[in-house]
Amino acid sequence: MRLRLGLGLGLGLGLRLRTKTKTEVETEEEVLLPFRKIGDVEHHYSAVITQSDLEKLIHKLSKAEEISFDTETTNIDANLAELVGMSFCIKAGEAFYVPCPANQQETRKILEQFESLFIDESKIWIGQNIKYDLLVLKWYGIELKGKLFDTMLAHYAIEPEGKRNMDLLSEKYLRYEPIHIDELIGKKARQTKSTGESQGNMRDVELEKITDYAAEDADITFQLKETFTSLLKKEKVEKVFNVIDNPLVKVLTDMEFEGIRIDEGFLKNYSVELEKEAAISEKKVFELAGVHFNLASPKQLGEVLFDKLKLDTNAKKTKTGQYQTGEEVLLKLAAKGHSIAEEIINFRELTKLKSTYVDSLPLLINPKTGRVHTKYGQAVAVTGRLASNNPNLQNIPVRTDRGKEIRKAFIPRDKNHVLLSADYSQIELRIVAAISGDKNMCEAFKAGMDIHAATAAKVFGVDINEVTKEMRYKSKSVNFGIIYGQGAFGLADNLGISRTEAKEIIDSYKKEFPGIQNYMNNTINFAREHGFVETLMGRKRWLKDINSANFTVRGFAERNAINSPIQGTAADMIKLSMQKVHAAIKKEKMKSKMILQVHDELVFDAARDEVHELKPLILEYMEKALPLPSDVPVIADCGQGENWLEAH
Template identity: 50%
Template sequence: AEILFERLGLPVVKRTKTGYSTDAEVLETLAAQHDLPRRCLEWRELAKLKSTYVDALPAAIHPRTGRLHTSFNQTVAASGRLSSSEPNLQNVPVRTTLGREIRKGFVASEEGWTLLVSDYSQIELRILAHLSGDAALVDAFRERQDIHRQTAALIFGVEPEKVNDLLRTRAKEVNFGVVYGMGPFGLARRLGIEQSEARAFIDGYFRRFPDVKRYQEDTIERVRQEGYVTTLLGRRRYLPEIHSKNWNVRSFAERAAINSPIQGTAADLLKIAMIRVHRRMAEEALPARMLLTVHDELVFEVEEESTGSLAELVREEMEAAIDLDVPVVVEIGTGTTWYDAK
């Protein structure tokens, strides 16, 4: 802080109780004015990767099996998703180029075996299309369009082929922001834009997908009446906070009401898929093992000669695990490391 603000004279973005703030948001703001804040961010990322993964994961390898053995928790996440602990293998980085390098350390356990990764494509948006019944959203998936490009075309009023990377990225954030009940403030922070612009994006989205807005409003009202939401498979999440007099608490409950049926259904779906895939693998005596689940993704190891058979089996069982009004799509990759397979 002393070097940044006193010696270099960079502007103070915000303060803490003890002095100048140098959190990630501040450093990202200052990086446009000097190279040092950017290098600080890089150093922090490297230090985090080293301590959390490069140093910690080898120490967690079981001495007899030579493997990492995580624990999956069924009843920790309110959404119903499985969580992972000791070590947590669901937070292995994927968002940054440097972070993704960590996945190169994960390999199949035997010579002649390889890794296979299967991933539900945009499953939460597909579930939203099913639950809301919005014709434009349903049609986009049925026609196998690039949903983020199509959303950009609709809310920004341009032809799909004229949607550039910036517009597609903004539309992607709007798509996923809507799933999580994100408002203008949250979207503005995600995109680094003014709240008024973020509000215009959200308003444009709901003009083009009006039944999504209706679905959200109806869901919140139903929670006020019944006190809970349900997934497509009938699992309930109770939200008594919906009646709180505290605006922040009540707003959290409203966002949870919007998201829980979507994320919860995705969680139910993946568990059903895991059961179906495991059963088929046993029936067909495939030389393969299911290793890991990370949100909408499953990781397997398989004898190289059986890779095609496993890929076909996994796609069939995962896509048949739930019946939606839009296609359920599974993407599959293979490779010698988790990085290559993903």
């Protein structure tokens, strides 16, 4: 049975492979032991075709406490996918595949027969990236009521870095090589461009092949669950998985399903406006250069700036021999008063906004809903933060007025709704104060003071009422820079001041806020001894280079050691608040929906007649989600508007 051959062997190897990740040691046994394939192990995979067999399967599943579940579909985008089939496993080595016809009405009839299972709150549903499967079912009007166990997220808690697709996890922890999707539908389009072939459709795969493929998926996931349950306990990250990441799956499923409405008319007009401004900017660059050239060509741009105009006789070149013309180079030239560099930066901003955001957003509108459905990645960022794509909301520019304008395109579903935007106030600095226990910074937050002004008063030795804008700006840079391990050189470059002045500011900062320097030293020492750092909730970040002999490599690891507990705790906090707000909205049977999450901000499509009730609810759960040490208060703010920009 698969249980003996797969799981029994996998547990031991799984633990050894986990050690390998930390120490980069590979034992001879691991190298020599070959992967097994489907033909090497005893298994029983069957397709469920007849009504009688379907009823028997449902009865069998009804007796199980845990069910490994997977879907096969027509599209990797769950919001556009149709079910091709479902696979189930409740015992290692034995799994079942239920094909679903192209006729959607017939598929719905099959799903209706599983309803008693899907709504059973006592069940535990095991899946690999199970959010996808939940979202597919949600489009058929089905919600799984039971608890979840996502093997992808379990592995993320155990080992935050690296890849974690099912094939890789199976090979690593079970020493088993699954059937590859290429064997069923061919390679992805980008892999077959040379031959002109395109990837096939799962509906076209013969029953025997898709049965083995799908059933094997459910079987592997079932076995990985037991392996990861042991490892979660061994690595002491059960809390991260059970309390934070795993329960968030259903919240994100609902958010992805809802999506957000986009104002296409605004984007169309803004695109025209940006195009006009870009043309004017391009003309100015040519006038300043005294020559027409291809502004999109780094090679031609470098030749104009450094060969023709000779703006920097010591200009650096790339490995290919052409001049470097990136943003950092242009910013330094602009700071020296070269107006052409400033105009090139302006041109690049205009063209990037137009192509990457303004013209791209309408292409992402779902034809079924007329809305944009961003996808959230829970197992991407090593710090615990959520990632998003299609669109990547975290990359939408907010530092410039032009970039902020893009937020105007995100609007409520109709005239009876309004957007709410709630975000944490200076949450990472509050966490720094809390976990460092620095007396001066903690007191400033407790007193409700402007933290950057309070910092400036201490650093420059003046009364808080005498703090100038320049002092506050410099202190703000130190406050945020210290989190990322910024030194005198970086601060000097950032503020445009001498390195001597920057060093004096940092020395004064360390003197007035000694707890923060102690936190940095203690955290680095802990990381060197244990190989990891962790958040308040116990989320670990492994730092394999923390004891590297290479100064640069070690320095990078040390900065990650300082920052990860801070950024990770902020990520844990907003994830906990999302769960609580989502549950409260459901409990109160509100029409309002939580629809977006971007770093420290949550966005809601709120019914106008619920705003007065929803706002305090959001703020209460955000502020109480994760109490901070040293009694540092957590503050959140909530605005509203007819678009995202107005709400924020």
